Amino acid sequence: MSLKIGVPSKGRLMEKTFDWFGARGVTMGRSGSDREYAGAVEGVDGVELVLLSAGEIPRELSAGRIHLGVTGSDLVRDKLADWSAQVAEVAALGFGHADLIIAVPTAWIDVDTVDDLDAAAAAFRAEYGFRLRIATKYHRLVRDYLTAQGVADYQLVDSQGATEGTVKNLTAEAIADITSSGETLRANHLKILSDGPIHASQATLFAARGAEWDAATRATLAELAKQLGVKAEV
Numbered sequence: 001m002s003l004k005i006g007v008p009s010k011g012r013l014m015e016k017t018f019d020w021f022g023a024r025g026v027t028m029g030r031s032g033s034d035r036e037y038a039g040a041v042e043g044v045d046g047v048e049l050v051l052l053s054a055g056e057i058p059r060e061l062s063a064g065r066i067h068l069g070v071t072g073s074d075l076v077r078d079k080l081a082d083w084s085a086q087v088a089e090v091a092a093l094g095f096g097h098a099d100l101i102i103a104v105p106t107a108w109i110d111v112d113t114v115d116d117l118d119a120a121a122a123a124f125r126a127e128y129g130f131r132l133r134i135a136t137k138y139h140r141l142v143r144d145y146l147t148a149q150g151v152a153d154y155q156l157v158d159s160q161g162a163t164e165g166t167v168k169n170l171t172a173e174a175i176a177d178i179t180s181s182g183e184t185l186r187a188n189h190l191k192i193l194s195d196g197p198i199h200a201s202q203a204t205l206f207a208a209r210g211a212e213w214d215a216a217t218r219a220t221l222a223e224l225a226k227q228l229g230v231k232a233e234v
């Protein structure tokens with residue numbers, strides 16, 4: 001059986017993933033045209049490339065349909081319950097850095113921390129009769145974080161894109177989203193709570209604990225890990 005490795009098929013992580021492996025002597029590329037989601041790996045025998053959306057890689061790892069996968073550490077933590085029981089972190093790849101943060105309108109001069117947000121949420125509910133809305137696609141990470149911080153008087157509203165626009169559009173009062181340059185937040189008159197990020201994400205190589213690891217795939221993993229200069233234990 002060959003070892004299946006899932007890598008992002010497009011978007012901001014794809015090229016840098018190819019570069020990271022290429023710099024270590026493992027060449028990845030699409031096998032056909034730009035539109036074909038099949039790929040080839042050269043440099044280590046027995047590795048099969050599977051091109052997938054970054055957002056789907058956590059689920060494919062969890063199901064054991066791929067042995068290894070590259071995606072953002074934020075996506076694995078958010079999409080998988082008890083993620084570390086399902087996947088092992090093999091290597092942080094040093095690119096795709098982005099912080100998952102909570103942001104509120106710049107005009108909220110009394111709100112700078114999560115504690116302030118907690119107070120504002122209570123006041124909001126008293127005044128408007130419904131819970132303050134936080135727009136996000138990171139439901140698990142945000143919920144776990146706010147629970148740990150003792151914040152309960154809020155509701156999450158789902159936003160799968162253009163999340164910073166929800167405040168202006170009056171569908172949320174605050175947002176929780178990924179930021180890297182901060183440009184999108186600034187452009188939408190939002191400021192980050194000062195407590196630090198919920199999660200500092202980067203592209204990471206994961207191994208699926210539940211994939212079928214037979215003697216052949218284990219041998220391929222050992223060879224690949226040696227070539228990449230990483231330690232891989234599943």
Ligand SMILES: Nc1ncnc2c1ncn2[C@@H]1O[C@H](COP(=O)(O)OP(=O)(O)OP(=O)(O)O)[C@@H](O)[C@H]1O
Nearest residue numbers: 011012013053054055072074096097098178180201
């Ligand atoms: N502005 C940004 N700068 C750097 N990294 C980012 C930024 N926004 C998101 N990311 C990271 O990129 C990863 C997601 O990549 P991308 O947006 O290309 O995938 P996706 O939205 O899942 O794409 P797809 O539509 O293929 O599923 C996440 O891990 C996220 O942390």
Ligand SMILES: O=P(O)(O)OC[C@H]1O[C@H](OP(=O)(O)OP(=O)(O)O)[C@H](O)[C@@H]1O
Nearest residue numbers: 161162163177178179180181182183184
């Ligand atoms: O801090 P910045 O450098 O401005 O980047 C942050 C933006 O990048 C991501 O959006 P993406 O480009 O993936 O689009 P999306 O809104 O469709 O998620 C993220 O959701 C932010 O909106």
